[in-house]
Amino acid sequence: MDERILVSPSDLLGDGVFETLHLRPSGPWLLPEHLDRLARSAALLDLPPPPPIDLGGLQARRTGVMRIVYTRNLLHVSVSEISEQVLRERRDGVRVLSADLGVSVGRRPPWSLSAAKSLSYASNFAARRWAARQQADDVIWTSLEGYVLEAPTSSVVWLSGDTLCTVPPAEAGILDGITAGHLLSVAGSVGLRPAFRMITLPELAAADAIWLASSVRGLAEVISLDGVPRGRSPWTPRLLSLLGF
Amino acid sequence: MDERILVSPSDLLGDGVFETLHLRPSGPWLLPEHLDRLARSAALLDLPPPPPIDLGGLQARRTGVMRIVYTRNLLHVSVSEISEQVLRERRDGVRVLSADLGVSVGRRPPWSLSAAKSLSYASNFAARRWAARQQADDVIWTSLEGYVLEAPTSSVVWLSGDTLCTVPPAEAGILDGITAGHLLSVAGSVGLRPAFRMITLPELAAADAIWLASSVRGLAEVISLDGVPRGRSPWTPRLLSLLGF
Incomplete structure (x- = not known):
């Protein structure tokens, strides 16, 4: 995966939360459940509630791994291939x-x-x-x-x-x-x-x-x-x- | 701290090591000891030995916090102010x-x-x-x-x-x-x-x-x-x- 994102050095200290979803042609599988857990994880880390996530940029009709990362400075959604x-x-x-x-x-x-x-x-x-x-x-x-x-x-x-x-x-x-x-x-x-x-x-x-x-x-x-x-x-x-x- | 660095999304999963040093006018305090511990930490995480770190770009003659971050994709040195x-x-x-x-x-x-x-x-x-x-x-x-x-x-x-x-x-x-x-x-x-x-x-x-x-x-x-x-x-x-x- 060659994607690169801009972060603050403090984002590298593991002090945030994430979710990994199965991206299906029908959309991200069990999305509401994962967003709910993201919010519960965030609360345990005293993070503000995650903002709404814009999934419009996601390529639909494909299968893959969707990852949502949320820190004190960053909300990032990435998509990658499922490994062999x-x-x-x-x-x-x-x-x-x-x-x-x-x-x-x-x-x-x-x-x-x-x-x-x-x-x-x-x-x-x-x-x-x-x-x-x-x-x-x-x-x-x-x-x-x-x-x-x-x-x-x-x-x-x-x-x-x-x-x-x-x-x-x-x-x-x-x-x-x-x-x-x-x-x-x-x-x-x-x-x-x-x-x-x-x-x-x-x-x-x-x-x-x-x-x-x-x-x-x-x-x-x-x-x-x-x-x-x-x-x-x-x-x-x-x-x-x-x-x- | 407004510094931003380019990372891979996988760098955000806490799967690396770091050191924090006191930057003094005479240079980073106890630098050899911190580099030695960085290498020992890296070995515990099955990371390759850290490459030599170029400290030439550091502003000398100042006091601050120096942080070395080392992951599977990244070696980054940042300097920031000491907090009140x-x-x-x-x-x-x-x-x-x-x-x-x-x-x-x-x-x-x-x-x-x-x-x-x-x-x-x-x-x-x-x-x-x-x-x-x-x-x-x-x-x-x-x-x-x-x-x-x-x-x-x-x-x-x-x-x-x-x-x-x-x-x-x-x-x-x-x-x-x-x-x-x-x-x-x-x-x-x-x-x-x-x-x-x-x-x-x-x-x-x-x-x-x-x-x-x-x-x-x-x-x-x-x-x-x-x-x-x-x-x-x-x-x-x-x-x-x-x-x-």
């Missing part, structure tokens, strides 16, 4: 390692930004590079207490019998996953019951299927967890189709 | 609140960037805004185990009898404070013994004096801790003078 890696992980699934994040679910500091999609993503990238060094694709973070939290850029979703589950964001102190939340809201139409549940890693490993849910990758099925292979689920194509992928 | 707030805090001290960061000293994740000065500073700013909402100036972070760690933009230094102490960076998993380290290295010249010690908050509160050490503010004496006023120390002007302030 993202398409491959949506199709073929991901090998995932779990790792203790070293933080307590119940003792987040009073200024915690763990529920905000802030621009301070260095640790998220570092976690994924750590996985890549071990021939894995992604990471599932757990808390000091042993609860499953989230992945660096996605939410954890699992199937247990006919119940489709994700982690409750407020209780776990994690980002409110828009793709996961939307999936659960439409799960009834394919005969699944939605549920928000705290879960430990051994319980997750015993689930019938596990996915990482995010806007552009959609659902990436977990095909191995901590080196243990998992069979592909017949639900993966059905749920991807339900999400319009 | 920083000068006031160096002169008059700071009112400090302590707060549990909710992380364990012994259980940092394997990709932890807690020892890197990364650009992902949103939580550091959020912690200081949290303090400001309670009429305080700064925060001292503690670990789940109750150990004193660091402040959002400075190291904790304290005097106990004739021993001048700071927190051991490697053991605590915190940033290696350059100003604090330099201060301890020259403490012998004013008859103080240097020591790196893990300390709990009640032990810190019982110290003869406490300071927050950083490059531009220098030493800011802690004049109240969690609402309890502390008398000014005769060592504050001596140590500031020792640091060339």
